[in-house]
Amino acid sequence: VVNTETYTDEYILPEGSSLMVDDGDLVSIGDTLAALDFDEDSDEAALAQNTPHDILARVSGMVHIDGDLLSISWTDDDKREYQIPAASALIVNSGDEVAAGDPLTAGPKSPQRILSLQGREAVQQYLIDEVQNVYRSQGVTIHDKHIEVIISQMLRKVQVEDSGDTNLLPEDQIDRKQFEEQNAAVLAEGGEPATASPVLLGITRASLKMDSFLSAASFQETTRVLTEAAVNSDIDYLRGLKENVIIGRLIPARLDLTEEGRAFLDIPEDEEVVDPFSMLKGPVDEFETEMAQGPFGLGVENASEDVVATGAMSTEELVEAQATVGDD
Numbered sequence: 001v002v003n004t005e006t007y008t009d010e011y012i013l014p015e016g017s018s019l020m021v022d023d024g025d026l027v028s029i030g031d032t033l034a035a036l037d038f039d040e041d042s043d044e045a046a047l048a049q050n051t052p053h054d055i056l057a058r059v060s061g062m063v064h065i066d067g068d069l070l071s072i073s074w075t076d077d078d079k080r081e082y083q084i085p086a087a088s089a090l091i092v093n094s095g096d097e098v099a100a101g102d103p104l105t106a107g108p109k110s111p112q113r114i115l116s117l118q119g120r121e122a123v124q125q126y127l128i129d130e131v132q133n134v135y136r137s138q139g140v141t142i143h144d145k146h147i148e149v150i151i152s153q154m155l156r157k158v159q160v161e162d163s164g165d166t167n168l169l170p171e172d173q174i175d176r177k178q179f180e181e182q183n184a185a186v187l188a189e190g191g192e193p194a195t196a197s198p199v200l201l202g203i204t205r206a207s208l209k210m211d212s213f214l215s216a217a218s219f220q221e222t223t224r225v226l227t228e229a230a231v232n233s234d235i236d237y238l239r240g241l242k243e244n245v246i247i248g249r250l251i252p253a254r255l256d257l258t259e260e261g262r263a264f265l266d267i268p269e270d271e272e273v274v275d276p277f278s279m280l281k282g283p284v285d286e287f288e289t290e291m292a293q294g295p296f297g298l299g300v301e302n303a304s305e306d307v308v309a310t311g312a313m314s315t316e317e318l319v320e321a322q323a324t325v326g327d328d
Helices: 038-050 111-118 120-137 146-154 176-187 203-208 213-217 222-231 241-246 259-264 284-293 300-310 316-328
Strands: 003-010 015-021 034-038 054-056 061-066 067-077 157-162 173-175 196-200
Touching: 038 120, 111 120, 120 146, 146 203, 157 176, 173 196, 213 241, 259 316
Parallel strands: none
Antiparallel strands: 003 067, 015 034, 034 054, 061 067, 157 173, 157 196
16 A cells, blocks of 8 residues: 655745746756846845845755745655455555555455554444444334444543643543543643543553443452442442432433533523432432441441441451351
């Protein structure tokens, strides 16, 4: 595959200059394109301003003249070779034009390669089309939005390449929203933002990398997820949909509870909005405190205190009961 790029270098011809080349001529670096004619007074002024008498070519290529604008165009070829397996069937012919990411052989494309070559939007569309092809082959009609919800979770992580002035570490994978928030804070202070590349996660990995350990534990590897949450003293603040459904709470999906939602609904700032969480176990902030101190805050130190404080018997009573059972 040969990639050919055309570049142009432009020169403005001043008044009184004499062209030394014609349209279509081939020139090399350092060739004279135009000579400047000065009288003695003008020549002294030009020398005082360090103005050269002649215009020299900075690059090699073909000359194009359009009025007082002279340009030199040249091409740069990038040749890449691909080893085609014997069992693969070529779907392109010699002389065909292809774009980055276009398949050269028959068969499925790699989503990871599409992401690296064509970007996030291209891999999103490819996954939607592939899933829809499976459903349509069975005569099932499904709206794209259901597939888009899943794909958005698969692409919600980015991998940090350069931390800039942020507190991020290179090679770390973080949520796109968190990455954008940190960059916005750094830019507001005049610092250098971080750079990152999108990451495509499988459904299993995407589910296990959720911020909520309740949501992750309900999918797969329940023992490992809960063990790591307990060791790390993680707290689940129940900010997502799945974890709220698990414990029977209303999902946090009301527009009027956020500033953006209130602006979208044209709700005045002074108008009071009833928080649905107040009908359950108190406001969100109080409930988060309960989560940190209760069974959903899996801190090791807090866990033992909660068991003793809320249990039916004290430690001494428990030992005495065990001894009684042993005697029986």
